[in-house]
Amino acid sequence: MALKLPFLQVDVFTSSPFKGNPVAVVNCMGIDESLVSDQQLQAIANWTNLSETTFLFKATTDRCDYKLRIFTPTMELPFAGHPTIGSCKAFLQFTGQKNAKSLMQECQLGIVSLTISDEGKISFKAERADVEEIPQDAIDEYRKSLQIDCLAAPKLLQVGPAWVVYLAADAESCYNANPDFAQMAATNTRYGHSGIILAGKKPGSSQDYEMRAFAPTDCVLEDPVCGSGSIALIRYLQDLHRFSETTNVSITQGGRLKRQGQIFCQIKANGDGKFSYISEGNAIIVIEGSINI
Template sequence: MTITVPFKQIDVFTAVPFKGNPVAVVNFLETPEAEVTTQQLQSIAKWTNLSETTFLFAPSNKEYNYKLRIFTPAAELPFAGHPTIGSCRAYLEFTNQLNSGPQTILQECGVGIVPLKFDEEGKISFQAKKTEVEEISRETASDYAKALGIHAIEPPKLLQVGPAWVVYLVSNAEAVIDLNPDFNFLKQVSDKAGHTGVILAGSKNDGNSGEQYEMRAFYCPTISVLEDPVCGSGCVALLRYLQEIKNYQKTTLVNVTQGIRLCRDGHLRGRIEIDEKTSQISYHVGGDAVTVINGQISI
């Protein structure tokens, strides 16, 4: 039996089509998940050939809005940032809620329940579910630095945010943009360490505009993507890393740009939110998303 369902392609972290990071979103909200195999979902993701393709299903609990499964062309992921925002935009369109005003959406996925906010400006942000910091060995840090051809200004750390990102800071934004990694060696180091990849960031602060960074995200080649144009989970990792080394005492906004080397112009709004009463810290990433393709897909 052939199943035909709605399909969208959303450009994320941009308000200008073709300047952000695309995600394909397939709407199975009206299709029982048991009627679709993981192999079929993986085949669709391989066919779209984007960094991620997502699939909306009915949630396991009516308190949530939807369940999301996220696939690269090679494997399923527990969480990813730009697919989460793009899928939320698609969900609001599929269910005719774009004009319903600001609201909170609860996404069920591999890392649990991820809260998202659709604000009065039409931007979508998510609250990170998992932000654990781990040390990496001196040998691994040295190998990554050699593969990237960089000199870090702070010790790198491993950030578990769903994906496992190693975060490096360099002297400035220009050093980030000009970088030309040795991808073969980077693959060897990533494979050996079992990490998702590397986030590289450099400050572009002018002294007047708050925290601003240029960022690049280099994936482990085993998941078929060398560099992510604009990366939400990588931005979460950067925010958590900045809190680790700077120890902000109040809520701090961090604006991140990404994608210039890939002819993109991505803009991510980061927020390190510190509750004044409890001192609890949460990490939020958001931005614009725009639909570029509407259609159907059959399996």
């Protein structure tokens, strides 16, 4: 049976068209999920050839507004940041919920809480943000592939993707790095890591960072603007600095790819000695249409 499904392409973490990170969003909420196969979804994601393509389905629990499935050109992901924000923007457009202030997203990782500000920015709270040590051999290999020294010991951040956060001496070192992607991919594969989040603090700033995201094993040498990477970075910063109060972190990304991504993050003190990790950004719709499957 042929299906014609509404389709949007959303530019995320930007307020200027074509300066953020695009995600393709297919609206499958009007059909039963059993009518499309995993192979069909993967084929569409392979065809769009974006870092991620998402599919909105009816939620399987009353707690959630929709279910989201996220695909790269080669595999399905349990969670990703910019697709979450872009898909929320698409859901609001598809359903006409212009005044919604909060939504709950169901995905493989769990239930993700989303908030829409009065200005239209969309934020998500991390469902998972766990810190793990990595072997010294892996650290040495990543130093060779990045060809720059780290300011503090890199660590593995489990935020859905398994990002290794590598802190450069400063923003300039981060921006100018020219990685050896073949070597990085080999290390990623050897240790089961999704990729590297490279970041450096901007001079004279409080908590303003330049960030880059590399995932060569997923055929994404450099992601223009990375939401899950921003969560990995701020969780790493909390582990490193042990902030005692709510701390705002501003991240720019994508300059090397001629983009102008902006992510607004918060390490939020919950008052019980625990913290929540939140990323926020703008999203704008740049393509509207339908897709036939």
